Amino acid sequence: MKFSLIALAGAVASANASVKNIKLGNRKLRRGDVTEALLKNAVPFKTRRRLDGADEANEVDGSYSISFGKCIDIKTKSDDLFDENVIEQVQNGNALSLKSYLLFYACQDAYGYGCSEDNSDVYMVDLPTYLSVVGTKQVYKRNDYCEQCEQNQDTCAADNDAYEAADENENDDAQNQAEEEEEVEEEEDYDEEQMEAEEAEEENDEQMEEEEDEDNQQVEEEEDEDNEDQMGEDQDEDNEDQMEEEGDARKLKQQIDCNRCNALQCFDKYSNDDAVVTQAATREEIDTYVGEWIEEVANCKATNEYLNGQPVYIGPICSDYADTFEIGAFLDEDCTILTSLATLDDIVAAEQQANESVDVTGYAINSLKTAFYGTMTCESQEFEGEDGEEEEGEDQEEENEMNDYCKQLFESDLANFDDCAADAEEEEGQQEETDDAYSWYSYDMEDADEIDQVCAKIASFNGEYSNYYDSAASGSVHSRSRNGDLVKSAAASLSASAIAAIALACAAVVGAAAYVMGRKTEKVDGSTLNEPMYRGGQMS
Template identity: 25%
Template structure:
């Protein structure tokens, strides 16, 4: 045993003595499970690693490979390039370099002493704590250097001497000094009600993991992200969502503003086939997700200085459903109050302004009911058409839901992949189109065929149902949608036109409310371009070509806004759209895919009467692999959708065959490391 080791053990003994003297009487109860805190730390580490996207995992794998012991011993060329690349990855991940991602909880800094002085310098610049200990051995980078120096009879290489000097100038302490500091801290806190957790690992020295109740934690838990305000930022964002929903009520209305396409980088983006690359370059195959910008209006006035953003599926499903059910609600009331209209009580369309004391405060004052209007009975031909509409009402609503959620068409692309139909931004962003996609989440747009050219029998059996659905879709993007309840007030309760008692404090209808509750709609002003939430670093192709992911040739010409899994996160999308500053893109090809929305087309032609549609060149079978949505989107997100919608055998086949989960059942370390010591 060297003098240094002897002094270290003496200091450790002093720290243990002070802790033993400070233990409360119920120590045994508190420490019934001596490994509970270690298990907690491992669970917390695992949870943070699970939140990594597929692209982030690739970057983390690359970063960890630089600190692999065998790699550092065998490769001396290219170390400078690795330092440069490590810097880029750390910045992209916004990573806390003290996070224990390496095997056995070793720190990057302790491993970096075998890499280079430049790597040590970089890590310190990025916030590495020179006194942060490895979890298993309680060693720091300086301890490992001193041990190496002792093993080599007091000799170190010139570079190692420089590293040692740098660590000492940055405040690095020996193990002896750190143990004495621990003893002093415990001694000073001995008057408090401490809860000290001491763990004795087999054949190892004891290690202090925390003094929980007092809040004293000598070596605090390191989060993966290097953003101390991340949790607070997301809390504030949740508050913003709540405030946005609460500042509007049943007197509010919604007005579509514009539609934005987010072009994404899929998880599996390697493209080796020239025909596939050509199809992508031509715009006939695009990985994209559409989002709707809309205004909230009060008192007939829309606030043009504020736009809210929500995904196109949520917007289309809810607002189109409002119009699908609007006629039914009107005709139901007309049928119920037919005598009121036939007896001439309507009084020129004015007397239906009901007593607000009764109707506007119906149901405990929380619902603003729609006023009854006999003129609408005639407008919708309710007395002659009511039965027919009610007969098809469920079918119309089901078709709206199915298309909004991505509907199987029963038709196939040239490579035998099944086609799906869903809403997508129009070519000019002024409306919505029904586009065809190659995946059952409607994120891989194809212009090979047009929806209007497909047989309809697999999707719907009634032309009336489709026309009513189409009409609802178009109104959702052209009309101002009221947020008042669709339930119609009783016209006989109109003795007093007591509108002065209405205080505008009624709840929004479910269709408007769901944009905030289900879709998490956010105001763009709450998502500033500089609002970097939770590692939201990868907007577009910034520095992507520095990657070493096997797809560099592809990334040299493919442009995108964000990764496919980030495009599922409304918070990150909101920030990305805000950063665009109004310069938005749209990828729908109306010349090949057709158009039916008058609000989105300057040309004529019925969507259902297009005849032959130009098809793009037939590409090699397997081009869908470019746009497979694996990782988080194909795993956790699709699993949730599967539970909610009970998707068919197609999804089951994709989940079991095509999709590849990034999770394993072996726990964190096994899921991120291979036998060579790098991340998988």
């Protein structure tokens, strides 16, 4: 993924270039049509037993978290497979038609400790939609928080003023100490006089108490029972008041962390230093390009490369281990006809050589990897304003309000696993009815566009899945151990030096400043797609 230095320089020249950032937990995602598909397509693959009469639609809220489960390919039949420019690849085992779907966990875990099959409901959605949502959330995480920082800039400015005032007070320490010592001496003199007066008063009180004790004893005994009853009532009222106060306190929004705002350099765009402003604008531009690249890939991104006269596209596909995603090469604009004769590495290298550009593909892919490996919380996080109170009309239900990213997953018509299993019987025999002259080509479904039918088909697999990407032939965006386990790296980020380097390149408009983070691709000779590459077990 790359963008022109000239174009970026033009964008950075206007330091206040608009980068749309919506309130954290209430973002309208860029290119919303892609992420809205997730809203419409997610279905529950397996759900835990619920109480009778429970409203399932209202059970998933901001207290839930999302974790990746497993990636599954559905091999399909497409007329485009038998085009004269493609059929030879199909016959040689270098191309096939498929769609990738993903199972993800949803559990009530607002703190992000993790979801698993044991404590979660299992949902299914197409891989491109899931990739778009979790990937863009990861990329815009900093911008989301900075949006809140900017809305609370006055609060943070007040904190800074307080620190500055404290520094000024330190200069007056000597004078303050002298004044304090004088006050202490005056207080000691006063305390001595006060003690003498208190001793005399205590003697008088003791004499009066002895005279009144006998008179009061009988009255006290009569009132004991009434007092106990009254105290019980008062205690109940106090407890109720305390509970109400605690409830109100829970409703208060969390206060913005100004230290974090400064650490994220959220206010750099307002700096008086032009270099700092330029760097801040460059960072936002890069995040925008990366977010757009992720959504373009999810949509099936066109490239400048051709294979036997056919344009080549790149898009997401399940890995051959079914445990993550890969970026594959395809021969159609819908990214359903996979080819092993082109690779992401070759495409990126060719395009970078053809244009002077900044390559941030590695940053984008690492953002996706971080999103897939981690847990995505659904809590909608907002912060209190300067007055420390919530806006009028807010109620306790907003405590568990769901953010827009997770709403893309759950605000839809849902089908349960039992329905999927029942529909699986109808899928049997479908291939026999549609077999024709190309009967040598086997497939799972003729097409995989109806989510309920796909869910039924996957349910019929009984936990054994086939995946068709060949990382040996086509390379991988992931690193693995000798045992094939994923080697998970730290969260992706652009360092200040990297951003400064890109900003300098933009200002000078010279050369390309390539930036490919932590990407390891292993390739060996190979020309065929072996199927199945993976025979999985039960979900783990």
